[in-house]
Amino acid sequence: MPRQFLFVNKDADSSSLTRSTATEQSSINSHVQRGRRHRRSGNNTGRSGNRARKAVGTSKPAIPVEEEEEAIVVDTPSTSASLDSPILDRQATSEPSRGKQIKIPSRPHSRAQTSRSTEAEEESSNDHSSQGTTSRASSDPSHNAKKKRKKGSVMLLNSRDSSPRDITQVIGSSVDPFGQSVVKLDPHVARLCRYFAESYHPSVWNAERWGSVDGAYTHLPSAKLIIQRAMQNEVEMNAMLAAMAARIEAVDRIPDQGTNKYMGNALVAVRQRFSSSSKDQLLFIIFHLYAGEAYRQNYPAAKIHMRAAKALFASWGGLNHIPDPALRELFIIGDLHVSAVLLEPTELPCDYDPGSYWTATPLELQLAPEQDLGSVAPAFLGPATDGYLPDELGDVMHEIRECAWLLRYGTVEHSVAYKHALKWLQWRSAAIRCKLLSMAFSDASFEAIRVALLLWVLITTVTLGLKLLGHRMAPKLQSLLRTARNPYHQWKGRVDIQIWVLTIGAMCAGTDTEEENWFIERLFELGLPENIRLFREMQGPEATTTSVLRNFQEKFFYYDKMQKPRLERLAALID
Template sequence: MKPAKFMFINKDAKSDSLSHSHKNERVQIHSHVQKGRRYKKSDNGIIYAPQLPFLQPGRRSRDTNDREDQVPDEDVQTQQPTTFLLRRTSSPVPAASHQYLEQLDPNLDPLLWDYSQVPVTPSLSPQSVPTFPASAEESFDPFGVTCVKVDESIYSLLQYFLARFHPNIWHLERAIRTDHAYAFRYDAMSVIQGCLHDEYNMYALLAHMSSYMQGIDGARATGDWDFYMHKALQSSQNYVKSGKPITGRMILNTFSLACAEWYRFNLENGYIHFKAAKSMIDTIGGLQAVDAPLAELLLTGDAYVAGELRTKPLWSDSEFDNGDDHPMTAFALQELQKLLSGTVQIGSGLLTSAHQGIIPADLRWVTLDLAVALSVLRSSRSNEPASAAQSSEGLHWVHIRSIAIRHRLLHMDLSDPRSDAVRIALVLWMFLCFTVTGRKRSVMVIAPFLQETLLTIAEEEWHHHEEVHLWILTIGALCATVGTAEHNWFMEQINASSKTSTGDSAKIFGTLAALSEKFFYHELAQKYKLRALADDLHDMRTIQKRSRSKANSTPKPQRS
């Protein structure tokens, strides 16, 4: 007897009673459809499609139709719910998974203290785009109506969000922890799930990721940014007109639109969206009314914008800084005692009484808070059992404290330009050492502001503060774009300083590292950049020495 064959008919609510099959029939249909499928069910019951490969060299998203004709039905892991996810574009897709992460700007240092390229294991963050049932009542999907299929460009951007962007926000935690995990790593998949069910969510995130990939990572973005942005703005307008309530996801979408414009240096448009997100937050009760991952994401972006626009952040630190209300406070107080006793010298170059004239009380307290945060960060890297127990919680505490400290620095108004130069240098140092976007973009935008401030200060005003001046110049040289007039100026000022060594590059590096230790120095983030700076200084002095030697050896013309 031949096995029974099933003919699947897609029916709707207007269909006759034939659309209502018995339970046994549904079980048989489900069994037939699932034979040969290679789904893997996780422990928590969510079904994930196997990891799809990243695109191979030369492929374009418009070729997808041809490949679909060649792929057996049993290998198709997801089905089409709506047409917006399957839109094909002629934009080139990155050649391989590593290619779209490749840094193209010589000023960026992807191999230096950058753990964002470390593969994320499935146990830390799911790597595959999952399929989700439309409701709890749908235990199977014979007609392919509750699964989501995305084209390769969109899939690549969603993977980019999971493996690159989201971990970068909490980079400080991942860079220190041996397993490269971070507190909110599981939140990323909920964001993706929201995209798979709503056009507004999807297009806002796609526009954000496409802009971030190109503007921050310097890679060729996939998909059609203009199309994504147009559809996201259209969806945003429709959402507002519908009168639906403000939700955390609506705020996230508005923030994504702001970033999508900002990373492409459409600053005015980006700032309008940032202020709209702030207005929405205020409407629903402030930052305390949204989830912690969203709040930290907004505050991080707020600092970038304020620093680059030379304006005050939209939020004040008093709106989110929990002060002593944290389990890590007791441990932080122990680190504070070490600083006050002189056991640890972090920040001592700014906190000594000799510099009170240029370090006012407010700036002094912020400097001390930053020194405590860095001391906790160093302790979390210790191999001592007591420190290891504090590591996970301590690292996230450092992250949220660094956000509050940055906002306090960015809100400060200091009348003495020397004090303001110290303030800007501290902001630059925090962006350089604690963030990814700040390290790759913001510091290069802000470094010229530091130069402008220093040019207003006469050389003699740094008398008795020469080491502070040299440290500020070093931070400027580390942050300025290599090859620009600003970077060359910082180099020349450092070269002219009597505090720098005149030996080989190794000796210059040792001098600069020892100087930085008196102020703020995070070895993982600064070591290679500081070594490159020492090499450049040595090369500059070698060229100058040769030029002087050549000038002296040239015979002067005799007078007749």
């Protein structure tokens, strides 16, 4: 089979070809040098040309220019044995690849000329010896085979058999065909990189993707750039792999992704190379470490990484001045998620609130004129106006009504106005979560309402709401409800609000967990199943537990597109 090479020539002066062996690189260099004809002047009597002609002598005519430029590699046996030597026969039979390669460059120097002279002398002597054995050669098949073997050893550049052919990869792995990554890209590492680009990164800006026909979003190009840069930096690659492995284990419930290994590698490498990394690079590394520790619920370590990030923010003059807007948003969203699970105020300031939808949106981009939101969550209107709820909760409920209206009635999909509305929704809901996290009440019932509102905003506007954050926050809601010494007096007769809070807890808790069972038991204690039965008897056979529960939820806050599966499960548990 003829030799095959992959040429990666940036330009005629490029010295970087492939990661081949020394022998292969030599052959490739020879091909590159002789692949184009060198135009010499007709009267050039350079020493190379004279030396070549003198070396060849009169025993054999000089090779024509065309043939000289095409004869690159000549595989010949060792000069210590003649063609008729039995030792050579055995070597040619058993080790045909151990012959000597003689390379003739375009502009031969002394070594190349010596090699070519040696070749010419060998061929001349072999020609003389063959003249005395003509009759024997005609009857000796082995002799003819030797001649054929010798003739076949010359590989011409322009011959179809020896011409280089397209080879799709140099390295054995199709994951990293040119061997560019500093980290070994085995199939598992490749899957984690694809997970970052195809699953994690788009999910961060999922609300914006809803309004796009092809799923595009503002920061889509940055995913590829992050992976390309990570392939050139061991610390950043290991940090990203650790974050993605931890996310798959926590969100997708697939164990043994190697989180500890990648996290350990990243922490060791970042200590060694901290001083030599740029600020941009360090910030990406810190974010991946922060996210990875948060996914695996190592929140003290995550807080340490956030403090380091805040120190870097200060070196730029604040969070709003870091050069990469996508990275800025990643930190804001990550901070909101971690703070929600811990029920603590956010580490980063809430300076991204776009304001009311009808105030922040130009008239030509509004989905509808300004609406009366009294029909959204009407069951909360009375408690917000009669003094039962604190003013802070009443104000934030009005902001949530705007989001709920857009989720329910903003149905002009794939329009410019809809895309603008969804982007507004992402940051308005983020600001609402930040405000809810900054509140604190001494009354456990108000705290429970605050957390239930926070959970509802999370599960309806954040991809991880029902997949991860709700599961981790449900136990905290359960603890708050248990804290109330006298629930009836704490709730001041607002049993309907208490039932809504409990249903939110039941729909957010992990399935078949102690928390889910506890919320269901409390709903039975408050008489919800009996009330549903009585209501179904009044409405007739067409009423189902699911429909009754849906009507009840719509009096507060409910988004069927996201809550329907868990609502149906709740109905089945109550039945």
